[in-house]
Amino acid sequence: MQNEVLLMMPGPVPMPERVINAMSRQAINHRGEEFGGVYADCVRALKPFFGTENEIFLLSGSGTAAMEAAIGNVGVGRKIVSLVNGKFGERLAEIGGRYGDITAIESEWGHPLRLEALAEALENGAEVVTMVHNETSAGILNPAAEVGKLARKHDALFIMDGITSIGGDHVAADDWGADIAIVGSQKCFAAPAGLSAISVSDRAWERLSEKRPYYLDLKAYRKAGSKKPMETPYTPAVPLFFAFREACLIAEEEGLDNRIARHRRLADAVRAAAAAWGLKLLPVSDSLHSPSNTATAILYPDGISDSDLRSGVKKTGIQIAGGQDRLKGRIFRIGTMGAVGPSEVLATLASVQGTLQKLGYTPAADGVSAALEVLV
Amino acid sequence: MQNEVLLMMPGPVPMPERVINAMSRQAINHRGEEFGGVYADCVRALKPFFGTENEIFLLSGSGTAAMEAAIGNVGVGRKIVSLVNGKFGERLAEIGGRYGDITAIESEWGHPLRLEALAEALENGAEVVTMVHNETSAGILNPAAEVGKLARKHDALFIMDGITSIGGDHVAADDWGADIAIVGSQKCFAAPAGLSAISVSDRAWERLSEKRPYYLDLKAYRKAGSKKPMETPYTPAVPLFFAFREACLIAEEEGLDNRIARHRRLADAVRAAAAAWGLKLLPVSDSLHSPSNTATAILYPDGISDSDLRSGVKKTGIQIAGGQDRLKGRIFRIGTMGAVGPSEVLATLASVQGTLQKLGYTPAADGVSAALEVLV
Numbered sequence A, B: 001m002q003n004e005v006l007l008m009m010p011g012p013v014p015m016p017e018r019v020i021n022a023m024s025r026q027a028i029n030h031r032g033e034e035f036g037g038v039y040a041d042c043v044r045a046l047k048p049f050f051g052t053e054n055e056i057f058l059l060s061g062s063g064t065a066a067m068e069a070a071i072g073n074v075g076v077g078r079k080i081v082s083l084v085n086g087k088f089g090e091r092l093a094e095i096g097g098r099y100g101d102i103t104a105i106e107s108e109w110g111h112p113l114r115l116e117a118l119a120e121a122l123e124n125g126a127e128v129v130t131m132v133h134n135e136t137s138a139g140i141l142n143p144a145a146e147v148g149k150l151a152r153k154h155d156a157l158f159i160m161d162g163i164t165s166i167g168g169d170h171v172a173a174d175d176w177g178a179d180i181a182i183v184g185s186q187k188c189f190a191a192p193a194g195l196s197a198i199s200v201s202d203r204a205w206e207r208l209s210e211k212r213p214y215y216l217d218l219k220a221y222r223k224a225g226s227k228k229p230m231e232t233p234y235t236p237a238v239p240l241f242f243a244f245r246e247a248c249l250i251a252e253e254e255g256l257d258n259r260i261a262r263h264r265r266l267a268d269a270v271r272a273a274a275a276a277w278g279l280k281l282l283p284v285s286d287s288l289h290s291p292s293n294t295a296t297a298i299l300y301p302d303g304i305s306d307s308d309l310r311s312g313v314k315k316t317g318i319q320i321a322g323g324q325d326r327l328k329g330r331i332f333r334i335g336t337m338g339a340v341g342p343s344e345v346l347a348t349l350a351s352v353q354g355t356l357q358k359l360g361y362t363p364a365a366d367g368v369s370a371a372l373e374v375l376v
Helices: A018-020 A033-048 A063-074 A087-099 A115-123 A143-152 A201-205 A218-225 A238-254 A256-277 A306-314 A343-357 A367-375 B017-022 B033-050 B063-074 B087-099 B115-123 B144-153 B202-206 B218-225 B240-255 B254-276 B308-312 B343-360 B367-375
Strands: A055-059 A081-085 A103-105 A128-132 A157-161 A181-183 A196-200 A295-299 A331-335 B053-059 B079-084 B101-106 B128-132 B158-162 B180-184 B196-200 B295-299 B329-336
Touching: A018 A143, A018 A238, A033 A181, A033 A238, A033 A256, A033 B218, A055 A063, A055 A218, A063 A087, A063 A128, A063 A157, A063 A181, A063 A196, A063 A218, A081 A087, A081 A115, A087 A103, A087 A128, A087 A157, A087 B218, A087 B254, A103 A115, A115 A143, A128 A201, A143 A157, A181 B218, A196 A218, A201 B158, A238 A256, A256 A295, A256 A343, A256 A367, A306 A331, A306 A343, A306 A367, A331 A343, A343 A367, B017 B240, B033 B053, B033 B180, B033 B196, B033 B240, B033 B254, B033 B295, B053 B063, B053 B218, B063 B087, B063 B128, B079 B087, B079 B367, B087 B128, B087 B158, B101 B115, B115 B144, B115 B240, B128 B144, B144 B158, B196 B218, B240 B254, B254 B295, B254 B343, B254 B367, B308 B329, B329 B343, B343 B367
Parallel strands: A081 A103, A081 A128, A128 A157, A157 A181, B079 B101, B079 B128, B128 B158, B158 B180
Antiparallel strands: A055 A196, A181 A196, A295 A331, B053 B196, B180 B196, B295 B329
């Protein structure tokens, strides 16, 4: 649309009209039937996407708030081990360092997690394991099931960051033994930024830290959430709840399997285009790691500057993402998250392809046609 | 309006149409010119209402998050003294207990703060003082200038909770020596719930705690806020920023003095009605303490039940507040906050008066006429 930028980044992402319109409401009292119903609708709709029967709470704060809620409620003074192969893994390790005795097990960004080092840390008494399921900074999907299995074997708690996978890719928190799982509102659910959701297992409740953060105190969320009608312990971001409820209902209507299949098909199309162009993905796959289905990280060919490509694409009204921190200038990233469909992906690929050509790169083959093969 | 409830509580409060409409927007990238401009507009407009030249940051979290940001960034391991004469003073003391060595100096709710006990605590080495400026739970306005003076005399930091006064009543953070001042979005600014703002003095920056919360780490907010365009360290609640900017512009257009005068006139009208009815206010005034100008707490006459009065008033489409915690059943509270004017106040007073009569209470005189005298 004229005067609008199509956000094809790994979040925030374009919102459906229903979600935007849901915010156009006068203020309501957040302690009452209507608000409680909104909250309850979200929880019901989220459970299958988390793959959990555990309680779920909505936090009025971004995904980072949910990361801190996870670690701050079960990690205080404990031995925490954080698996890191990207920016968000690193953030979890940073937060772990504020609350506990942290060991970061680092891989090169986009490379497989070091599970043998994790096993060793667990042998040595690690009590809490953190992992980013879908590491968008490097476009890699990490093996949550295997990490959860290792954690459970050594009776450690497993905190799984599903911020950019839940609602878009397959997640089975309970089967994988994820004691705490988190998601952000502005990612695969295509709602506005500012909310996050967190699920908490019985094992996590049993090991709740004595001294917890206040605004993010899960015990307070549990107490308020068990009221009828449901409440939050402190004033919630009400318009965002209205919007997120609508986004959850849309996801519920589409259905779990359809939604996951759509996300995978869109990512397949982006990967097909990259392959046709002769460009490599950043993530290094193995039997346990694969490229993300919600954000594709593509290595720049020699001679193409990040700012040239992204500003060229921006001129066509589309925003893609560059690399973060140490990956700045080395990759560009295309999000396929939330409510987008073939038209947005094709527009993006056409714009990227044309801009690459304009900048002097000659694609090996037509990426748009390759994507189209996947999409229809 | 049909199917809408007029919220005449001490927040959330009704929002102007401009504020509601500001949220009806597609998602934007929160790292860029447009978002930075929104953030900068808010900060510029807020400064006169805070009465500060200090930096101001917007937090994507409610007033409670701002309370925790204040204490968690300067109070870790320190001797904190919290003045308490209501629910929110108590909350600050609770948060203080999570981070430091807390002493709560308690008064009966709605009674004057014990400044001589504060002076003693400061003599004994208290390093941080917390106070709620406008304690809506008890409808009392506390003496921020005097508390700030005492704190400064003993070189302690002064955290002033202005959640329900800033934007509606006179606040002079710098003159009063408030090193940290906070406000909530859904109170006197009549924006949606979910944001808060915090100002930080040089003295507070110099005494920043080593180990701080993560999502609410003020140093991270400072670093991101000093970028051009301005940013937040983590994903912000973007639609709430749009709405809050609009609310700040409306406040700026009305002007500081007009806005304060309007809030005082509305509260005067409510107090005039209560006096005409023969009902007493809860707060005990003295030379330093006076009734709140944004929330009036009125004692129930014998024989009138809280739920009867409030449900009767609710039948007319108006929601007033009861007492919280230990004040439940003893008081009812009428908010005069944000964007409301004479019509909303008159409707509320007419409804309360009629309901009181229906429930068997005979007012001494006509409160609506008494209010009208004040309003026009």
